Amino acid sequence: MIIKQIFNGVYSVDGKLATLNLVKGKKVYGEDLVRDDGREFRMWTPYRSKLSAAIMKGLKEFHIEEGGSVLYLGAANGTTPSHISDIVGAGGRVFAVEMSERSMRDLISVCETRENMLPILADAHRTELYSSIVGTCDVIYQDVSAREQAQILKANSRFLNKGGYAYFIIKSQSVDMTKDPESVFRQELAQLEDIFDVVQTLELEPYDSAHLFAVLKKK
Numbered sequence: 001m002i003i004k005q006i007f008n009g010v011y012s013v014d015g016k017l018a019t020l021n022l023v024k025g026k027k028v029y030g031e032d033l034v035r036d037d038g039r040e041f042r043m044w045t046p047y048r049s050k051l052s053a054a055i056m057k058g059l060k061e062f063h064i065e066e067g068g069s070v071l072y073l074g075a076a077n078g079t080t081p082s083h084i085s086d087i088v089g090a091g092g093r094v095f096a097v098e099m100s101e102r103s104m105r106d107l108i109s110v111c112e113t114r115e116n117m118l119p120i121l122a123d124a125h126r127t128e129l130y131s132s133i134v135g136t137c138d139v140i141y142q143d144v145s146a147r148e149q150a151q152i153l154k155a156n157s158r159f160l161n162k163g164g165y166a167y168f169i170i171k172s173q174s175v176d177m178t179k180d181p182e183s184v185f186r187q188e189l190a191q192l193e194d195i196f197d198v199v200q201t202l203e204l205e206p207y208d209s210a211h212l213f214a215v216l217k218k219k
Protein backbone atom coordinates (compact mmCIF):
# COMPACT_ATOMS: atom_id res chain seq x y z
CA MET A 1 0.00 0.00 0.00
CA ILE A 2 1.35 3.47 -0.91
CA ILE A 3 0.31 6.21 1.52
CA LYS A 4 1.18 9.88 0.96
CA GLN A 5 0.17 12.98 2.85
CA ILE A 6 -1.48 15.52 0.51
CA PHE A 7 -2.39 18.24 3.03
CA ASN A 8 -2.60 18.39 6.80
CA GLY A 9 -4.84 15.43 7.73
CA VAL A 10 -5.53 14.47 4.10
CA TYR A 11 -3.89 11.36 2.61
CA SER A 12 -3.68 9.48 -0.62
CA VAL A 13 -4.05 5.72 -0.10
CA ASP A 14 -3.08 3.96 -3.31
CA GLY A 15 -4.10 7.11 -5.22
CA LYS A 16 -7.46 7.58 -3.50
CA LEU A 17 -8.19 10.27 -0.92
CA ALA A 18 -8.70 9.43 2.75
CA THR A 19 -8.66 10.96 6.22
CA LEU A 20 -7.43 9.38 9.45
CA ASN A 21 -10.45 7.99 11.28
CA LEU A 22 -10.98 9.85 14.56
CA VAL A 23 -13.33 7.13 15.79
CA LYS A 24 -11.64 3.85 14.96
CA GLY A 25 -13.88 1.09 13.63
CA LYS A 26 -16.78 3.46 12.92
CA LYS A 27 -18.04 4.27 9.43
CA VAL A 28 -20.27 7.31 8.82
CA TYR A 29 -21.87 6.68 5.42
CA GLY A 30 -20.72 3.24 4.30
CA GLU A 31 -17.22 4.35 3.26
CA ASP A 32 -14.35 1.85 3.21
CA LEU A 33 -11.96 1.65 6.16
CA VAL A 34 -8.32 0.78 5.45
CA ARG A 35 -5.85 -0.17 8.19
CA ASP A 36 -2.10 0.31 7.99
CA ASP A 37 0.47 0.07 10.77
CA GLY A 38 -1.90 0.96 13.62
CA ARG A 39 -3.63 3.73 11.67
CA GLU A 40 -7.11 3.56 10.22
CA PHE A 41 -8.03 5.58 7.14
CA ARG A 42 -11.57 6.45 6.02
CA MET A 43 -11.74 6.55 2.25
CA TRP A 44 -13.11 9.86 0.97
CA THR A 45 -14.69 9.61 -2.46
CA PRO A 46 -14.93 12.80 -4.56
CA TYR A 47 -18.31 11.64 -5.81
CA ARG A 48 -19.80 12.04 -2.31
CA SER A 49 -17.99 15.15 -1.08
CA LYS A 50 -17.26 18.44 -2.88
CA LEU A 51 -14.23 19.09 -0.68
CA SER A 52 -12.72 15.78 -1.75
CA ALA A 53 -13.64 16.67 -5.37
CA ALA A 54 -11.95 20.09 -5.03
CA ILE A 55 -8.73 18.44 -3.77
CA MET A 56 -8.81 16.02 -6.71
CA LYS A 57 -9.36 18.96 -9.08
CA GLY A 58 -6.29 20.84 -7.88
CA LEU A 59 -7.08 22.80 -4.72
CA LYS A 60 -3.85 24.77 -4.14
CA GLU A 61 -4.07 25.70 -0.47
CA PHE A 62 -5.70 23.93 2.44
CA HIS A 63 -6.52 25.95 5.52
CA ILE A 64 -8.32 23.41 7.71
CA GLU A 65 -5.79 22.57 10.39
CA GLU A 66 -5.44 20.21 13.30
CA GLY A 67 -6.91 21.91 16.36
CA GLY A 68 -8.78 24.47 14.21
CA SER A 69 -12.42 25.47 14.42
CA VAL A 70 -14.68 25.25 11.39
CA LEU A 71 -18.17 26.67 10.97
CA TYR A 72 -19.91 24.32 8.55
CA LEU A 73 -23.10 25.67 6.94
CA GLY A 74 -25.35 23.07 5.31
CA ALA A 75 -24.02 20.05 7.19
CA ALA A 76 -26.78 17.72 5.87
CA ASN A 77 -26.27 14.22 7.32
CA GLY A 78 -22.61 14.76 8.09
CA THR A 79 -20.70 13.20 5.20
CA THR A 80 -18.16 15.98 4.53
CA PRO A 81 -18.35 17.37 8.10
CA SER A 82 -17.19 13.99 9.40
CA HIS A 83 -14.02 14.16 7.26
CA ILE A 84 -13.38 17.71 8.49
CA SER A 85 -13.85 16.34 12.01
CA ASP A 86 -11.08 13.79 11.23
CA ILE A 87 -8.81 16.59 9.95
CA VAL A 88 -9.22 19.02 12.87
CA GLY A 89 -8.89 16.08 15.27
CA ALA A 90 -9.85 15.76 18.92
CA GLY A 91 -8.54 19.24 19.76
CA GLY A 92 -10.54 20.94 17.01
CA ARG A 93 -14.18 21.87 16.60
CA VAL A 94 -16.77 21.57 13.81
CA PHE A 95 -19.92 23.66 14.33
CA ALA A 96 -22.37 21.89 12.02
CA VAL A 97 -25.34 24.07 11.06
CA GLU A 98 -28.26 22.44 9.28
CA MET A 99 -31.87 23.53 8.97
CA SER A 100 -33.55 20.30 7.86
CA GLU A 101 -34.89 18.36 10.84
CA ARG A 102 -34.73 15.15 8.85
CA SER A 103 -31.02 15.54 8.06
CA MET A 104 -30.43 16.67 11.64
CA ARG A 105 -31.51 13.27 12.98
CA ASP A 106 -28.67 11.57 11.04
CA LEU A 107 -26.27 14.39 11.88
CA ILE A 108 -26.92 14.01 15.60
CA SER A 109 -26.05 10.33 15.47
CA VAL A 110 -22.74 11.19 13.72
CA CYS A 111 -22.02 13.83 16.39
CA GLU A 112 -22.76 11.36 19.20
CA THR A 113 -19.60 9.43 18.36
CA ARG A 114 -17.52 12.48 17.36
CA GLU A 115 -17.02 14.74 20.32
CA ASN A 116 -15.46 17.53 18.24
CA MET A 117 -18.67 17.97 16.19
CA LEU A 118 -21.52 20.11 17.45
CA PRO A 119 -24.89 19.90 15.65
CA ILE A 120 -26.84 23.17 15.39
CA LEU A 121 -30.41 23.08 14.07
CA ALA A 122 -30.82 26.54 12.53
CA ASP A 123 -31.35 28.50 9.36
CA ALA A 124 -27.90 29.86 8.45
CA HIS A 125 -29.44 33.28 7.67
CA ARG A 126 -30.16 33.60 11.40
CA THR A 127 -26.66 33.90 12.81
CA GLU A 128 -27.99 35.32 16.07
CA LEU A 129 -29.33 31.84 16.90
CA TYR A 130 -25.82 30.39 17.20
CA SER A 131 -23.50 33.37 17.70
CA SER A 132 -23.03 32.64 21.41
CA ILE A 133 -22.05 29.01 20.64
CA VAL A 134 -19.68 29.66 17.73
CA GLY A 135 -17.78 32.77 18.85
CA THR A 136 -15.05 33.03 16.20
CA CYS A 137 -13.78 30.36 13.81
CA ASP A 138 -10.74 29.79 11.58
CA VAL A 139 -12.63 28.59 8.50
CA ILE A 140 -16.19 28.74 7.16
CA TYR A 141 -17.28 25.93 4.88
CA GLN A 142 -20.57 26.66 3.14
CA ASP A 143 -22.53 24.20 1.02
CA VAL A 144 -26.17 25.22 1.31
CA SER A 145 -28.81 24.49 -1.29
CA ALA A 146 -30.45 27.89 -0.74
CA ARG A 147 -31.33 30.82 -2.99
CA GLU A 148 -29.39 33.56 -1.19
CA GLN A 149 -26.00 31.86 -0.94
CA ALA A 150 -23.82 34.99 -0.97
CA GLN A 151 -26.07 36.66 1.58
CA ILE A 152 -25.73 33.68 3.92
CA LEU A 153 -21.93 33.80 3.70
CA LYS A 154 -21.97 37.57 4.21
CA ALA A 155 -24.02 37.20 7.40
CA ASN A 156 -21.74 34.45 8.71
CA SER A 157 -18.51 36.28 7.88
CA ARG A 158 -18.91 37.97 11.29
CA PHE A 159 -17.54 34.74 12.83
CA LEU A 160 -14.36 34.79 10.72
CA ASN A 161 -11.25 36.71 11.74
CA LYS A 162 -9.52 39.03 9.27
CA GLY A 163 -7.39 36.86 6.99
CA GLY A 164 -9.59 33.81 7.68
CA TYR A 165 -10.71 31.57 4.82
CA ALA A 166 -14.11 30.55 3.49
CA TYR A 167 -14.76 27.59 1.22
CA PHE A 168 -17.86 28.72 -0.62
CA ILE A 169 -19.71 26.27 -2.84
CA ILE A 170 -22.15 27.93 -5.21
CA LYS A 171 -25.00 25.82 -6.53
CA SER A 172 -26.27 27.74 -9.53
CA GLN A 173 -29.58 25.89 -9.77
CA SER A 174 -30.56 26.86 -6.23
CA VAL A 175 -29.88 30.53 -6.96
CA ASP A 176 -31.58 30.77 -10.37
CA MET A 177 -32.48 27.84 -12.61
CA THR A 178 -33.14 30.11 -15.60
CA LYS A 179 -29.65 31.70 -15.77
CA ASP A 180 -26.53 30.05 -17.08
CA PRO A 181 -24.26 28.80 -14.24
CA GLU A 182 -21.35 31.11 -15.19
CA SER A 183 -23.39 34.27 -14.70
CA VAL A 184 -24.81 32.99 -11.41
CA PHE A 185 -21.26 32.29 -10.14
CA ARG A 186 -20.13 35.81 -11.13
CA GLN A 187 -23.21 37.40 -9.56
CA GLU A 188 -22.73 35.57 -6.22
CA LEU A 189 -18.99 36.35 -6.00
CA ALA A 190 -19.62 40.02 -6.90
CA GLN A 191 -21.87 40.35 -3.84
CA LEU A 192 -18.96 39.35 -1.62
CA GLU A 193 -16.16 41.45 -3.07
CA ASP A 194 -16.30 44.07 -0.31
CA ILE A 195 -15.59 41.40 2.32
CA PHE A 196 -13.56 38.68 0.56
CA ASP A 197 -10.77 38.30 -1.98
CA VAL A 198 -11.10 35.32 -4.31
CA VAL A 199 -8.08 33.03 -3.92
CA GLN A 200 -9.09 30.20 -6.26
CA THR A 201 -12.16 28.86 -8.05
CA LEU A 202 -12.65 25.29 -9.22
CA GLU A 203 -15.27 23.50 -11.25
CA LEU A 204 -15.88 20.01 -9.97
CA GLU A 205 -16.67 17.95 -13.09
CA PRO A 206 -16.73 14.97 -13.47
CA TYR A 207 -17.46 14.52 -9.77
CA ASP A 208 -20.19 17.12 -9.48
CA SER A 209 -21.84 19.46 -11.97
CA ALA A 210 -23.30 23.00 -11.83
CA HIS A 211 -21.30 23.88 -8.73
CA LEU A 212 -18.42 26.30 -8.32
CA PHE A 213 -16.01 25.71 -5.45
CA ALA A 214 -14.51 29.07 -4.39
CA VAL A 215 -11.73 29.69 -1.88
CA LEU A 216 -12.11 33.15 -0.35
CA LYS A 217 -9.95 35.14 2.06
CA LYS A 218 -11.48 37.69 4.41
CA LYS A 219 -10.12 41.23 3.87
Ligand SMILES: C[S@@+](CC[C@H](N)C(=O)[O-])C[C@H]1O[C@@H](n2cnc3c(N)ncnc32)[C@H](O)[C@@H]1O
Pocket (backbone or CB within 6 Å): 048, 049, 050, 073, 074, 075, 076, 077, 078, 079, 080, 081, 097, 098, 099, 100, 103, 122, 123, 124, 125, 143, 144, 145, 146
Ligand atom coordinates in the same frame (compact mmCIF):
# COMPACT_ATOMS: atom_id res chain seq x y z
C1 LIG B 1 -25.87 19.81 -0.70
S1 LIG B 1 -26.44 19.60 0.95
C2 LIG B 1 -24.96 19.62 1.90
C3 LIG B 1 -24.08 18.39 1.80
C4 LIG B 1 -22.94 18.42 2.78
N1 LIG B 1 -22.27 19.68 2.72
C5 LIG B 1 -21.89 17.34 2.55
O1 LIG B 1 -21.00 17.51 1.71
O2 LIG B 1 -21.95 16.31 3.23
C6 LIG B 1 -27.11 21.17 1.30
C7 LIG B 1 -27.73 21.29 2.68
O3 LIG B 1 -28.01 22.67 2.95
C8 LIG B 1 -29.14 22.70 3.82
N2 LIG B 1 -29.64 24.07 3.83
C9 LIG B 1 -30.29 24.73 2.83
N3 LIG B 1 -30.58 25.98 3.22
C10 LIG B 1 -30.09 26.14 4.48
C11 LIG B 1 -30.07 27.20 5.40
N4 LIG B 1 -30.60 28.38 5.09
N5 LIG B 1 -29.51 27.00 6.61
C12 LIG B 1 -28.94 25.81 6.92
N6 LIG B 1 -28.92 24.74 6.09
C13 LIG B 1 -29.50 24.91 4.88
C14 LIG B 1 -30.08 21.66 3.23
O4 LIG B 1 -31.05 21.25 4.16
C15 LIG B 1 -29.08 20.57 2.84
O5 LIG B 1 -28.97 19.59 3.85
